[in-house]
Amino acid sequence: xxxxxxxxxxxxxxxxxxxxxxxxxxxxxxxxxxxxxxxxxxxxxxxxxxxxxxxxxxxxxxxxxxxxxxxxxxxxxxxxxxxxxxxxxxxxxxxxxxxxxxxxxxxxxxxxxxxxxxxxxxxxxxxxxxxxxxxxxxxxxxxxxxxxxxxxxxxxxxxxxxxxxxxxxxxxxxxxxxxxxxxxxxxxxxxxxxxxxxxxxxxxxxxxxxxxxxxxxxxxxxxxxxxxxxxxxxxxxxxxxxxxxxxxxxxxxxxxxxxxxxxxxxxxxxxxxxxxxxxxxxxxxxxxxxxxxxxxxxxxxxxxxxxxxxxxxxxxxxxxxxxxxxxxxxxxxxxxxxxxxxxxxxxxxxxxxxxxxxxxxxxxxxx
Ligand code: NAD
Numbered sequence: 001x002x003x004x005x006x007x008x009x010x011x012x013x014x015x016x017x018x019x020x021x022x023x024x025x026x027x028x029x030x031x032x033x034x035x036x037x038x039x040x041x042x043x044x045x046x047x048x049x050x051x052x053x054x055x056x057x058x059x060x061x062x063x064x065x066x067x068x069x070x071x072x073x074x075x076x077x078x079x080x081x082x083x084x085x086x087x088x089x090x091x092x093x094x095x096x097x098x099x100x101x102x103x104x105x106x107x108x109x110x111x112x113x114x115x116x117x118x119x120x121x122x123x124x125x126x127x128x129x130x131x132x133x134x135x136x137x138x139x140x141x142x143x144x145x146x147x148x149x150x151x152x153x154x155x156x157x158x159x160x161x162x163x164x165x166x167x168x169x170x171x172x173x174x175x176x177x178x179x180x181x182x183x184x185x186x187x188x189x190x191x192x193x194x195x196x197x198x199x200x201x202x203x204x205x206x207x208x209x210x211x212x213x214x215x216x217x218x219x220x221x222x223x224x225x226x227x228x229x230x231x232x233x234x235x236x237x238x239x240x241x242x243x244x245x246x247x248x249x250x251x252x253x254x255x256x257x258x259x260x261x262x263x264x265x266x267x268x269x270x271x272x273x274x275x276x277x278x279x280x281x282x283x284x285x286x287x288x289x290x291x292x293x294x295x296x297x298x299x300x301x302x303x304x305x306x307x308x309x310x311x312x313x314x315x316x317x318x319x320x321x322x323x324x325x326x327x328x329x330x331x332x333x334x335x336x337x338x339x340x341x342x343x344x345x346x347x348x349x350x351x352x353x354x355x356x357x358x359x360x361x362x363x364x365x366x367x
Contacts, residue, residue, distance in 0.1 A: 002035045003312055006066035008059065008095075010044040011088060012285025013295035013348075014072020020297035020352030021070055021304040024324075027356045028308070028317050039066065043095065044074025044088035044285075054091030060098055063278075068311035069099075070304060071280035077287055082147070088285075097137050101270035101278055102165070103172050104134040105306070106253040110260055113329040117261040117338050120233065128259055130239040131180070133173040134249025136270055138165045139200070141246045159200045159247070163207050170211035172271075173243035177218045182240050188219040192228045192244040192252065204245065229255060253282055262337040264296025267303035269310050277311045279303040289336075293347045296335040298325055301355055320362055327358035 005025065009018040022038055029036045041059040048054050054074070063069050074088040108130050115122040143158035170191075177187040191208045193201035205222055212220035223231065225248045232239065232252065236259050244252060257266045263283040270278040281299030289295055302325060309318035332343075333354040339345040346354065 001312065001314070002037075003067040004037045004039060004065070005307070006059075006063045006069045007038050007040050007071075008043045008063075008069060009040070009072040010074040010092075010285065011046055011076050012073060012287060012290035013283075014044075014074065014285055016290075016293065016295050016348050017281060017297040017300040018070060018072040020348060020355075021300040023352050024301050024321060024355055024359070025070075025304050025307075027359055028321065031359065032314075032317055034314070034317075043071070043091045045076030045079055047091060048079065048086055048088065052086075054086055054088050055094045055098075060095065063095065063099060064276075066276070068276065068307045069095075069278040070300075070307060071278055072300065073281065073283060073285040075285040075287070093141060096270055096278065097142070099270075099276060099278065100137070100272035102135065102137045103169055103271045104132075104136040104249065105176070105269045105271065106132040106134065106249070106256070106266060106282055107306075108132070108253075108256045108259055108266065111265075111326060111329050113326075113332075114261045114265075114338060117340065119258055120236070124234075124236060125259060126237070128236045128239075129182070130236065130242060130256070131176065132242045132244065132249055132253045132256060133169065133176065134244060134253065135161075135165065135169045135246050136249075137246075138162070139246035159198065159245070161200045161203055161245070163203065166204050166207040167211060170208045170243060173241050174211060174215040174218050177241040178215070180240065185238070185240070186219055187217070188221070188240040189215075190228070190239055190242050191220070191222045192225050192242060192248055193222065194225050194248075195222070196224060201245075208243065225252075228252065232256060232259075257282060262296060264299050264335065264337045265302070267299050267301075267306055269303070269306040271310060275311050275313075277307065279307040279311075293349065294336045294345065295348050296337050297348050297352050298335075298355075301325060301352065320359060321355070323362055324355045324358035327362065328354040331358070 009015040140159040143160040148155040195201040305318040305321035308314040336345040
């Protein structure tokens, strides 16, 4: 098939990991006879430096024209001052909003080869296979806000949800639970809110409960977010689909990344009504390791697999990448974030090469 993929490396380690994602997609294209055209565009701090805008019009237009977007990360310390008039992160939020990508899927898979590197005991991790479904274009990240000034040191952010916004993400979560068809324990949706305190959470719970009634074959439960953070560590195997708001999903998925062992392992897909999606690692621009060639590219490579699955409907190719990642880990390849004290770490590029080698091996085995 022919497809155009807009690549937005962004800032810091985003540039390093997207290069590996593109490399793996090129290898998939060659091996399976597809034609992928990659178009690179600016977003974030590098875009502010070049154009003054964190999401240049040209970048937005190119993303709208593409079949899918592969994204790295945005963020640079020089734009961290509270008084900065334009921030790199605003470019990504605007892009998600403009593309109508209201659902962010963050799967958490625990690799047997990496059981030892999670801070959790292996017996808690066996069989963990969950996905966080985070609402992405509403809630406190998009509600009215007021910045503090030197004269008035008060500020506010507002969490706003409409019934329609909650309903569409809830439907997606229940459909996903059904598709996943979890073998043990059956399909389940856990909706996470703060309904004992927040009015927007009480609406959230009301609407999600209505949607749950339309899916009687899927087990449904609600948890308050404070309890959810605890249960995620105490009994992670019990979760299947975790459905939650923009803010809580952001926090819970970083916590969940520690089940897998590193931020550098978790991919994500941001989806809307059509096939166009944006695929990105859950991590940021990694100020502390940027430019050293040591970032883990697997989250981005696994995001590329999600791109093939969700936007291009290439399930076999997506599964081949996921298997190649698993193989590379089983063969002992480790970047610094997942290497133990006695293991020699490979570079970002070497990890990308190891995945491509495993992919080639896998394809040979299928003939
Ligand atoms: P971060 O995710 O960049 O880093 C957190 C920690 O995880 C760091 O110690 C980093 O070295 C490590 N880490 C992250 N990704 C890794 C990888 N692939 N391999 C190995 N180690 C990895 O979060 P932060 O330090 O809080 O934020 C840095 C910047 O990134 C900020 O400007 C923040 O706003 C931005 N950010 C952007 C996004 C995004 O673009 N989607 C998401 C989160 C944070």
